Amino acid sequence: GQQLNQSPQSMFIQEGEDVSMNCTSSSIFNTWLWYKQEPGEGPVLLIALYKAGELTSNGRLTAQFGITRKDSFLNISASIPSDVGIYFCAGTPKGRDDKIIFGKGTRLHILP
Amino acid sequence: NAGVMQNPRHLVRRRGQEARLRCSPMKGHSHVYWYRQLPEEGLKFMVYLQKENIIDESGMPKERFSAEFPKEGPSILRIQQVVRGDSAAYFCASSPLEISNQPQHFGDGTRLSIL
Numbered sequence: 411g412q413q414l415n416q417s418p419q420s421m422f423i424q425e426g427e428d429v430s431m432n433c434t435s436s437s438i439f440n441t442w443l444w445y446k447q448e449p450g451e452g453p454v455l456l457i458a459l460y461k462a463g464e465l466t467s468n469g470r471l472t473a474q475f476g477i478t479r480k481d482s483f484l485n486i487s488a489s490i491p492s493d494v495g496i497y498f499c500a501g502t503p504k505g506r507d508d509k510i511i512f513g514k515g516t517r518l519h520i521l522p
Numbered sequence: 523n524a525g526v527m528q529n530p531r532h533l534v535r536r537r538g539q540e541a542r543l544r545c546s547p548m549k550g551h552s553h554v555y556w557y558r559q560l561p562e563e564g565l566k567f568m569v570y571l572q573k574e575n576i577i578d579e580s581g582m583p584k585e586r587f588s589a590e591f592p593k594e595g596p597s598i599l600r601i602q603q604v605v606r607g608d609s610a611a612y613f614c615a616s617s618p619l620e621i622s623n624q625p626q627h628f629g630d631g632t633r634l635s636i637l
Contacts, residue, residue: 416564445628452526452613452628453565498564509578510555512564 416499416513424521429486431516433499441502442475442482443510448495456497457484479504486518494520526551526616527596528629535604536637543599543632547616551627554597556582556589559611559631568612571597601634609636 416433423429433442441460445453457468459475459482466473473484482501486493496515503509527546535541547554553572557565567581571591582589586604591597601608615628 450630452528452615452630454628455626458626500565509580510567512557512566514562514564 414499414501414511414513416516418516419514420517420519422519422521423489425489425491427489429489429493429518430483431497431499432481432483433501433513434481435501435503436480438479438504439482439501440479440504440507442473443500444471444473444482444484445498445500446495447498447515453498489518489520491520494518526614526627526629528612528614528632530632531630532633532635534635534637537605538603541601541604541608541634543601543612543614543634544596545599545614545616545629546596547614548618548627551616551618553577553617554591555615555617556597556599557613557615559613565613568599604634604636606636609634 414433414435443458444456446456447453456471457466457473459466459473462475462479463477464475470487475482482499496517498515499513500510526548529544533541555570556568558568559565569582569589570578573591574593586602588600611631611633613628613631617626
């Protein structure tokens with residue numbers, strides 16, 4: 411019930427394209443977090459969302475906390491080669507503010 | 523402005539040996555989290571500690587695994603009598619007191635290989 415389903419599992423896009431990925435759950439979440447992980451490194455926090463409906467940007471990245479509190483999306487506009495990596499959604503389920511659950515990640519590949 | 527520091531970056535052990543993974547949180551952060559990551563997988567929560575206290579160890583196997591975060595020094599994740607299935611990347615994260623439930627900053631991980 412508190413699992414996060416992240417999709418797509420991987421994406422192959424051309425440089426300059428926009429990217430959209432999302433995360434859903436059957437449970438309500440109080441917080442949504444989006445991380446990026448590059449090979450050999452730890453995840454880096456990109457955007458944190460704390461309120462239903464919240465829309466937050468970080469440069470070319472935009473993320474939203476779904477109104478139902480059961481989903482979130484991350485958009486990347488005008489992708490560039492350094493956007494390559496694994497993007498993880500994560501969240502704290504309602505009633506368990508001390509627990510962070512991670513999705514399995516979306517692997518972004520940019521074609522030359 | 524050092525981030526979360528983990529060492530060693532790579533650790534090789536033979537089956538039956540002990541593995542000790544260390545994590546120094548960011549300066550001023552009093553909450554530490556340990557996660558495990560298998561290839562092609564997300565991060566799986568293991569344990570959440572504050573200084574000298576284990577807050578939540580629900581993700582940590584009951585046997586062979588232990589974690590501590592002493593008053594002085596780094597947090598330690600200890601795996602006794604390692605088995606092949608313990609091979610994974612282990613990440614530590616820390617957060618400050620005011621947002622204690624969210625691992626804001628991750629280290630670069632320790633990659634544990636069991637021969």
